[in-house]
Amino acid sequence: MINVLFFEITVGLYAGGTLAYLGYLITSYPKAAWVGRLLLGGGFIVHCAALVLRYIEAGHVPVTSLHESLSFFACLLVGSFLLLRLYYAVEIMGAFVAPFALLLVIWAAVLPKEIIPLPALLKSWWLPIHVTFAFVGEAVFALACCAGVIYLIQERLLKSKRAAGLSRRLPSLEVLDEINYHALTIGFLLLTIGIVTGAAWAERAWGAYWRWDPKQNWSLATWLLYAILLHQRLAINWRGKKAAVMAIVGFGSVLFTFLGVNLLLHGPHTYAEWLR
Amino acid sequence: MKEIILVGLNYRTAPVEIREKIAFPEETLTHYLKALKGLSSLTEGLILSTCNRVEIYAATDTPEVGVEEIKGFLSVQHQLPLPAFEETLYVLKGEELVRHCFRVASSLDSMVVGEPQILGQIKEAYRMAHATKATSTLLNKLLPRAFSVAKRVRTETSIGNRAVSVSFVAVELAKRIFAHLEGREVLIIGAGEMCELAAQYLVREGVSTILVSNRTWERAVALAERFKGEAIPFSELGRALLRADIVITSTDAPNFVINKDMVVDILKRRKNHPLFFIDIAVPRDVDPQVNSIDNIYLYDIDDLQEVAAANIKGRQQEASRAEGIVAAAVEQFCRWYQSLEVIPTIIALKEKMERIRQKEVDKMLVSFPNLSARERQAMEDLSKTIVNKILHNPITLLKKANENADGEPYVDTVKKLFSVETE
Numbered sequence: 001m002i003n004v005l006f007f008e009i010t011v012g013l014y015a016g017g018t019l020a021y022l023g024y025l026i027t028s029y030p031k032a033a034w035v036g037r038l039l040l041g042g043g044f045i046v047h048c049a050a051l052v053l054r055y056i057e058a059g060h061v062p063v064t065s066l067h068e069s070l071s072f073f074a075c076l077l078v079g080s081f082l083l084l085r086l087y088y089a090v091e092i093m094g095a096f097v098a099p100f101a102l103l104l105v106i107w108a109a110v111l112p113k114e115i116i117p118l119p120a121l122l123k124s125w126w127l128p129i130h131v132t133f134a135f136v137g138e139a140v141f142a143l144a145c146c147a148g149v150i151y152l153i154q155e156r157l158l159k160s161k162r163a164a165g166l167s168r169r170l171p172s173l174e175v176l177d178e179i180n181y182h183a184l185t186i187g188f189l190l191l192t193i194g195i196v197t198g199a200a201w202a203e204r205a206w207g208a209y210w211r212w213d214p215k216q217n218w219s220l221a222t223w224l225l226y227a228i229l230l231h232q233r234l235a236i237n238w239r240g241k242k243a244a245v246m247a248i249v250g251f252g253s254v255l256f257t258f259l260g261v262n263l264l265l266h267g268p269h270t271y272a273e274w275l276r
Numbered sequence: 277m278k279e280i281i282l283v284g285l286n287y288r289t290a291p292v293e294i295r296e297k298i299a300f301p302e303e304t305l306t307h308y309l310k311a312l313k314g315l316s317s318l319t320e321g322l323i324l325s326t327c328n329r330v331e332i333y334a335a336t337d338t339p340e341v342g343v344e345e346i347k348g349f350l351s352v353q354h355q356l357p358l359p360a361f362e363e364t365l366y367v368l369k370g371e372e373l374v375r376h377c378f379r380v381a382s383s384l385d386s387m388v389v390g391e392p393q394i395l396g397q398i399k400e401a402y403r404m405a406h407a408t409k410a411t412s413t414l415l416n417k418l419l420p421r422a423f424s425v426a427k428r429v430r431t432e433t434s435i436g437n438r439a440v441s442v443s444f445v446a447v448e449l450a451k452r453i454f455a456h457l458e459g460r461e462v463l464i465i466g467a468g469e470m471c472e473l474a475a476q477y478l479v480r481e482g483v484s485t486i487l488v489s490n491r492t493w494e495r496a497v498a499l500a501e502r503f504k505g506e507a508i509p510f511s512e513l514g515r516a517l518l519r520a521d522i523v524i525t526s527t528d529a530p531n532f533v534i535n536k537d538m539v540v541d542i543l544k545r546r547k548n549h550p551l552f553f554i555d556i557a558v559p560r561d562v563d564p565q566v567n568s569i570d571n572i573y574l575y576d577i578d579d580l581q582e583v584a585a586a587n588i589k590g591r592q593q594e595a596s597r598a599e600g601i602v603a604a605a606v607e608q609f610c611r612w613y614q615s616l617e618v619i620p621t622i623i624a625l626k627e628k629m630e631r632i633r634q635k636e637v638d639k640m641l642v643s644f645p646n647l648s649a650r651e652r653q654a655m656e657d658l659s660k661t662i663v664n665k666i667l668h669n670p671i672t673l674l675k676k677a678n679e680n681a682d683g684e685p686y687v688d689t690v691k692k693l694f695s696v697e698t699e
Contacts, residue, residue: 030431154452159567161579163449164586168434173550174455237547240571 003057004113006050007071011105013043014078018098025095028169033091040078040098047075047105057115061128063135064116066262070108072131073258074101076139084143088179090171096146126201134194134219137187138254141226144183145251148244151176155241173240180243181233188226195219218257225250277617277698278319280414281339282368282376283346284331287387290364297354298361300325302400308353309408315349317341320415322405324380326397328387333377335414343367374418374609378602381422382429383436389595390435395426417612425605432601435594442580443474445587446554447481449580450522453552453573458482463520465489465513465534466527467499470556474524475503487516491527517542517551524554525561533561539572554580614687618674620698621687628696629667633659 020036023029051072054062062068081097084090118127150170157167198216199209210216229246232238238246285298300308300323312321312332320335332350336342347365351358368376379385383394402419405411411419430436450457460483464471467490475486486505490496493509500507508516513533517523527533534553543551553574555562560576567574575583637659641652670690677686690696 028434158449158452158573161575161582163445163452163583164590167452170452172452172455174453178455239548240550242570 001057001113003050003053006046006053007105007113008109010043010047010050011102011109013039013046014074014098014102014105017043017094018102021092021094021098025092025169033094036094036098037085037091040094040101041082044075044078044082047071047078051075054115058117060118060123061131062115063127063131064118065112065114067108067111067113069258070104070111073135073139074104074108076135077101077104077142080136080139080143084179088171088175090147090175090179092169092171093143093146093150096149097143100142100146121205124201124204126197126204130194130197130201133190133197137190137192137194138258140183140187140190141247141251141254144180144187144247147176147179147183148247148251151180151244152241152248155244177239177243180247181239184226184230184233184243184247188223188230191219191223191226195223214261215257218253218261222250222253222257225253278335278337278414279339279369280320280333280335280373280418281342281346282331282333282373283343283350283365284324284329284368285361285364285366286329286331286385289366290361294361294364295327295330297356298330298350299327300330300353305401305404306408309405309410311353312346312349313408313410315342315345317345320412321410322401322415322419324398324401326394329380331380333373333415333418335412339369371606371610375602375606377418377422378425378605379599381426382598382602383426384429384595384598384602390591392430392436395423395430399423414613418609421605421609425602428601428605429598433594433597435591435598441473442556442577442584443470443477445580445583446474446524446575447477449573449575449583450478450552451481453550454521456482459484460521461485461487461519462522462524463487463489463508463516464499465523465525465561466529466557467495468526468556471524471526472499472502474554474556478522479503483522485519487520489513489516514538514542518546521550522552522554524556526555526557527561528557529561530559532563534566535563536565536569539566539569543569543571556580617687617698618677621690621696622671622674624696624698625670625690625694626667628694629663633663 017036017039020032020039024032024036051062054068058064061072063072077097078101081093081101084093151173154167154170154173154176157163157165157170158173198219202211203209229238229243229250232246233243285295287295290298302325305323305325308323309321312318312323312334315321315334317336317338318334319337320333322333324331324333330350332346334342334346347358347362350356350361350365376385381395381398383390383392386394398419402411402415402423405415447457454460457478458481460478462475462478462483462485464475464486479486486500486503487508488496488500488503488505489508489510489512490499491510493507496507496509499505517534517538523534525533539551543549548571550571550573553562553566553572555574555576558577562574562576564574564576566572637655640655641647647655674686674690691698
């Protein structure tokens with residue numbers, strides 16, 4: 001179970017990265033951001049290695065337990081943030097993304113880590129395709145949500161004329177809104193593909209594209225929510241604060257679909273069901 | 277032992293009437309540097325001349341003579357009798373000089389603390405002195421150190437990027453609403469000095485067009501011409517508000533020129549693209565209610581002043597952090613300077629002892645010519661061991677003192693006790 005060791009190293013590196021980024025948020029000391037980037041980047045590499053090792057050991061993409069799903073999602077979240085950083089000078093977002101990723105891996109760390117075998121029925125190439133698209137889409141929505149939170153803080157500070165302190169360290173409103181827009185379009189595209197491939201896989205496995213199980217219903221609801229937001233943005237020029245609030249609400253729905261359904265409701269997407 | 281001295285004056289010690297007479301024009305600086313190098317007591321020299329300060333850095337074996345020569349140099353070169361400006365001069369040496377140099381480069385000694393120009397100026401001064409071969413060991417260490425201290429201060433504190441003037445605060449805020457200012461259009465309504473200053477800063481940041489509107493058409497045209505912008509008739513203000521991203525108002529109108537309904541309507545027509553109002557008129561030109569609309573940001577003169585005041589306070593905090601960086605670097609430099617002397621002292625001490633030992637052993641061997649080879653060797657070994665044991669403590673102490681940056685008194689003591697000289 002060397003993958004578990006790698007996973008634990010990841011938790012440590014994310015914790016260090018979180019501390020460094022929070023230090024950067026408080027002190028605006030550029031070295032802190034540098035350290036944060038290094039630790040988070042290092043954590044990401046180790047995390048990828050952990051997932052690959054687990055993939056080899058299990059023989060399928062490691063998303064069959066809540067531990068695996070949380071870990072996989074955290075890895076994609078960090079990866080998409082590191083990618084975003086290449087395009088936008090938004091180092092400070094690390095102070096929001098890193099703690100979130102840390103929270104996810106800590107939660108994953110306390111859950112049972114044994115590998116749950118995948119029923120033969122579900123073994124298919126659709127699994128990695130469906131899950132990867134859906135998860136990357138959700139990770140991108142998480143970034144939109146982070147950008148939205150920072151937007152609301154910056155907007156509040158500027159509107160209330162408290163522009164001398166924290167506001168100096170946050171990105172400009174326009175950059176945050178642009179991230180919101182791009183994350184929204186990309187995330188929506190990915191989620192759409194995720195849902196469609198999920199349906200195709202369901203058809204192969206169970207003989208029906210859509211079975212109205214809670215996960216599917218909530219995914220559809222989330223998809224509709226983002227479709228509305230995208231429409232509002234494109235057709236009636238919602239931007240700034242409204243778009244930021246929507247991105248946060250939308251991600252709330254993502255979280256519920258991702259976690260709430262599994263923990264509170266039942267259906268084929270809930271991991272325990274697979275064991276029966 | 278050579279040391280660095282500094283003779284100079286700045287905006288605190290000398291009024292502008294004297295500063296302008298003592299300043300060295302940049303074009304002929306090489307000529308002055310050569311003259312400075314020609315002074316008999318100096319081995320290195322550098323001239324820093326800006327509108328706020330004139331400072332001459334030099335290395336010399338005889339500090340007192342050096343200072344007098346530099347004073348004379350200033351007097352002769354500027355054809356000004358020394359008593360006319362002598363009391364505005366300050367003379368610095370040792371640790372104090374190093375601190376001063378680092379603080380100047382880091383813009384902590386500037387009239388406007390944190391202003392970025394001084395670093396460029398001092399770099400240029402060093403470049404010219406270096407090119408004229410007027411610098412050597414000491415200044416070639418001091419100045420590059422000063423630059424790296426300045427760089428650290430700049431990157432590790434936010435002392436340099438806090439806007440403390442109202443016009444500059446406006447620009448700073450614009451950059452926090454818009455990702456970049458290139459290609460933006462700015463609308464000026466009215467006229468006034470602060471208005472123009474803010475517009476100037478914005479042009480420097482790359483805004484593409486300045487629109488000017490004024491109740492008096494001629495004045496609008498005149499101001500527009502100055503910024504190579506566009507004059508807009510006052511009646512067409514609404515159309516201009518559709519194009520602009522930043523609006524600076526400063527009319528002498530008694531009532532609001534821009535009210536909430538107007539802005540709500542315009543915002544819809546500009547597809548919710550943000551609009552930043554900077555109202556520097558008293559009484560105000562823009563209804564404060566405008567600030568409550570999403571995507572609209574309004575700062576009046578008091579708001580801007582408050583931000584500027586907060587920035588000044590922040591800058592003071594940053595300055596104390598910067599002083600910490602400087603202090604650490606000063607200590608490091610002084611240690612380096614002392615090590616210049618400690619190592620030669622140790623070597624001189626060892627050499628002197630070896631000479632004494634050799635001489636005494638030789639004398640002894642002459643007195644006892646019949647000693648066997650083994651006995652001669654034993655005498656050599658014995659004398660070496662005695663010398664090494666005696667020297668062990670003083671040398672360890674010197675080395676340790678060197679590391680702890682308090683070597684100087686020991687160096688002096690050792691030199692006196694053993695009467696050794698270093699070059």
